[in-house]
Amino acid sequence: MPDSHIHHLQCVLCGTSYDPAKVAYTCPACGPLGVLEVHYDYEQVERHISRAQLKEERDPTIWRYRVLLPISYSHENRPPLADGGTPLYAVERLRKYLGMSDLWLKDDTRNPSASLKDRASIIAVVRAEGKTVACASTGNAASSLAVQAAAVGLPCYIFVPHNAPRAKIVQLLMCGATVFAVDGSYDDAFDLCIEACNTFGWYNRNTGYNPYLVEGKKTVGLEIAEQLGWHVPESVLVPTGDGCIISGVYRGFEDLYLLGMIEHIPRMIAVQAEGSPAIVRALKGDGIVRPCEAHTIADGISVGLPRNGAMAVRHIGASRGFGITVSDAEILAAEKELAMRTGVFAEPSGAACYAGLLRLLDNGTIARNERVVLLVTGSGLKSIDAVVEAAGSVVPIAKGAEGMAIVEKVVQSAVSSSEEVREPKTSLRGGGLRRWLRGVFKSRR
Numbered sequence: 328m329p330d331s332h333i334h335h336l337q338c339v340l341c342g343t344s345y346d347p348a349k350v351a352y353t354c355p356a357c358g359p360l361g362v363l364e365v366h367y368d369y370e371q372v373e374r375h376i377s378r379a380q381l382k383e384e385r386d387p388t389i390w391r392y393r394v395l396l397p398i399s400y401s402h403e404n405r406p407p408l409a410d411g412g413t414p415l416y417a418v419e420r421l422r423k424y425l426g427m428s429d430l431w432l433k434d435d436t437r438n439p440s441a442s443l444k445d446r447a448s449i450i451a452v453v454r455a456e457g458k459t460v461a462c463a464s465t466g467n468a469a470s471s472l473a474v475q476a477a478a479v480g481l482p483c484y485i486f487v488p489h490n491a492p493r494a495k496i497v498q499l500l501m502c503g504a505t506v507f508a509v510d511g512s513y514d515d516a517f518d519l520c521i522e523a524c525n526t527f528g529w530y531n532r533n534t535g536y537n538p539y540l541v542e543g544k545k546t547v548g549l550e551i552a553e554q555l556g557w558h559v560p561e562s563v564l565v566p567t568g569d570g571c572i573i574s575g576v577y578r579g580f581e582d583l584y585l586l587g588m589i590e591h592i593p594r595m596i597a598v599q600a601e602g603s604p605a606i607v608r609a610l611k612g613d614g615i616v617r618p619c620e621a622h623t624i625a626d627g628i629s630v631g632l633p634r635n636g637a638m639a640v641r642h643i644g645a646s647r648g649f650g651i652t653v654s655d656a657e658i659l660a661a662e663k664e665l666a667m668r669t670g671v672f673a674e675p676s677g678a679a680c681y682a683g684l685l686r687l688l689d690n691g692t693i694a695r696n697e698r699v700v701l702l703v704t705g706s707g708l709k710s711i712d713a714v715v716e717a718a719g720s721v722v723p724i725a726k727g728a729e730g731m732a733i734v735e736k737v738v739q740s741a742v743s744s745s746e747e748v749r750e751p752k753t754s755l756r757g758g759g760l761r762r763w764l765r766g767v768f769k770s771r772r
C-alpha cells in the first residue's frame with residue numbers, strides 16, 4: 328500500500344528515521360519503547376486541504392481529514408461506521424456554575440463504541456488489509472477494535488487484564504471477538520499480545536506500539552480546531568494514561584499549525600490519577616518516564632508503564648503544557664458533577680479532566696476567561712461498577728396515595744436547590760444534590 332504522503336517514521340528515543348515500507352511498529356534499535364512518529368510531506372498535503380475545502384466537505388466523520396491520515400490515496404473503501412464528528416458543547420450551565428466564559432466540552436462518548444479509541448481502531452482496521460487484528464487493552468481500545476472489526480468482518484483477538492470492567496468485556500464478546508483474560512496486569516496483557524501477533528502474523532493495534540494509531544486519535548484535535556472556527560483554545564485538558572491520546576490531540580493541532588491553518592498550538596494539560604502518575608512524574612522530574620505501580624478506579628488511565636510516555640512528554644513540553652494528578656475521590660465527584668451539569672456521563676478517566684480543571688481554577692493556573700476544552704474520552708455507562716456508590720440512591724416509595732405523599736415532599740424540597748455558583752476552593756462534596764438528598768431523607772423520617 329503506497330502511503331505517498333507519509334515522508335518518514337522517526338523514533339522518539341534515538342531520533343533515527345525509517346522508511347514506512349520497511350518498519351511496521353517500533354524502532355528496531357530501541358525496542359518496544361522506541362515508538363515511531365509519523366511525519367508527512369506537508370508540501371504535498373497542503374495541496375489537498377484548506378479551510379475553504381473543509382467548508383465544502385459534507386462528510387462529518389474523520390474521513391473529512393483523510394489527506395492527514397496514514398491511509399493511501401488509492402484506498403477507496405470507507406469503513407461503514409461513523410467515527411468522529413462528535414459534538415463540541417458550549418456547556419452553558421457549567422460555565423455559569425464555574426464562572427467561566429469560554430469553556431467547551433468535546434464529547435467523544437458519541438463514537439460507535441462510546442469512546443475516542445474508535446478514531447484509532449478504524450485506522451488499524453483499514454491498515455490491516457484483511458488480516459486478523461489483535462490488541463491488549465484495559466477496555467476501551469479493545470471494545471473499539473472489536474466493534475470496528477465486526478463492522479468490516481475481520482477476526483479479532485483481545486488480551487485484557489482479568490479485572491477489566493464487565494461492560495467493556497461484554498461489549499467485545501457481543502461483537503464476536505475472542506477474549507483472553509490475562510491473570511496479570513495491562514502490561515502483561517500487552518507483552519502477550521505482541522508475542523501472539525508475531526507468532527500468528529496478526530495486525531497489532533496496541534496503543535503506543537503501532538505508530539499509526541496516534542494519527543487516528545489526532546482527528547479529535549482537528550475537529551476541535553474546526554468546530555471553534557479555527558480559533559483554537561488556550562488549553563486542552565486530556566485524561567492521560569499511556570500518553571497516546573494527548574499525543575494525538577497535540578498532533579492534530581501540530582498538523583494544522585504546520586499547514587498554516589491555525590495561529591498557535593494549545594497548551595496540552597495531562598490529567599492523571601494520583602494512583603497512576605508516571606507521565607506527570609516525568610514532566611515534573613527529568614523528563615524520563617519510569618514505570619510505577621498503578622492503582623486507580625479510573626481504569627482507562629491506570630497504566631504502570633506508559634508505552635507512549637516519551638512522545639507524550641515531548642509533545643506536552645512543546646505545547647508549553649504540564650501535567651497534574653487528581654485523587655480517585657475527586658474523579659468520582661467530578662464524574663457526578665459533570666453529568667449533573669452537562670448531561671454528559673463520562674467514565675472515570677473521562678471525568679478526570681474535569682477534576683483537573685477544578686484544581687487549576689482554584690490555584691489560578693487557568694483563568695476563568697480562558698478558552699478551555701475538556702476532552703471526555705469515554706462513556707460512564709461502560710464503567711458503572713466504579714461509580715455505583717457515588718451515584719446516590721433511589722427514593723423508595725409505596726404505591727398509591729402513600730407514595731404520592733412522599734413524591735410531593737421530594738418535589739417541594741427540590742424547588743430550593745436550583746442553579747448555584749461554585750465558590751472557589753470549596754469541596755465538591757458540598758454540592759447541591761447532596762444537600763438536596765439529605766433534605767429528602769430528613770423529610771421522610
Ligand SMILES: [Zn+2]
Nearest residue numbers: 338341354357
Ligand atoms: Zn530508536
